[in-house]
Amino acid sequence: MGMYIIAIGWLYVTVLVALNEPTFIAGAISFLFYGALPCGLLFWFAGRRVRRERRRHRELLADQRARHDDRGDAQPDQ
Numbered sequence: 001m002g003m004y005i006i007a008i009g010w011l012y013v014t015v016l017v018a019l020n021e022p023t024f025i026a027g028a029i030s031f032l033f034y035g036a037l038p039c040g041l042l043f044w045f046a047g048r049r050v051r052r053e054r055r056r057h058r059e060l061l062a063d064q065r066a067r068h069d070d071r072g073d074a075q076p077d078q
Contacts, residue, residue, distance in 0.1 A: 003046060007039050 014035030018027035 003042070007042065011035050011039060 014031050017034065018031035021027035021030050
């Protein structure tokens with residue numbers, strides 16, 4: 001939660017800096033390089049652990065399904 005507050009504050013500051021630029025292009029470039037790209041990298045690096053845990057969880061579920069399917073084939077026919 002704290003990371004989001006910091007990112008929102010940083011984006012607010014960069015929007016204000018971009019609004020004070022003399023041209024729209026300069027403001028857009030300032031916002032992009034001082035605000036959007038650094039925050040994007042921050043969230044991407046911070047989300048690595050979550051993505052890794054999700055991948056492990058999906059692999060675990062796939063293994064469990066594979067084991068369950070294999071066990072179902074071993075049951076005798078009635």
